Amino acid sequence: MISTGIIRSIDNLGRIVLPKELRSSYGITPETPLEIMTEGEMILLRKYQPADACIFCNEVKPGTVMLHGKRICPTCRRELEKL
Template identity: 40%
Template sequence: MKNTGIVRKLDSLGRITLPIETRRTLGLKEREPLEMYTEGDTICLRAYKPEKACAHCGSIDEVVTVGEGHICKQCLDKFNKSL
């Protein structure tokens, strides 16, 4: 784990704001879902990636399995049109 030296306080609803530098470094977009878990007394956050999501766009709608990967109908249609 890398210490950034950034300290944030919880607001009255228990929320924190992730600094823009951290979000940019990790490639987190606005409203992107995060998964929270704990390890001992440490709170960990990571980008949430559903098990069955499109490998191209991340969508979870109308996803089909191709080999060991997953692709949504929209991306599959785009791929087929480009052939």
Template identity: 40%
Template sequence: MRDTGVVRRLDELGRITLPMELRKSLNLTERDSLHIFVEEDKIILQKFSPSDIFTGSMDDLIDFHGKKVSKESIIEMAKLAGLKVKE
């Protein structure tokens, strides 16, 4: 982890503003979603990228009822269900 030297105060609603230089360097744009993690006493922000709900893969995703599933997972589930799959 590297220190950016930036210190920000929380506003009355608990919000902070990320500096423009930091947003540019991390390719964050207006309305991007951030995933929030907690590790001991640290808050970690990561740009959110949709991934397969079963494997975490981000390749060949299909939206199924609002959830992301990879083609690989679908094929594997079809085989487990006893369906013949052409690959």
């Protein structure tokens, strides 16, 4: 795990602000669902993605295939073929 050196406090409603640099680096927008997990003394955040969602569009669609351990939906697969 890498320390960012950034310290934030929790407000009286239990909220914490993620620095803009982190949101930009990880592609987190106001619409991005985050999963909250714990491990020992740590609280971990990660972008939520359903287990059967496409790695590119994050949607669950019929016809999704596995490629190198990642799921790709038919729409994104067609887009990749155009490259």
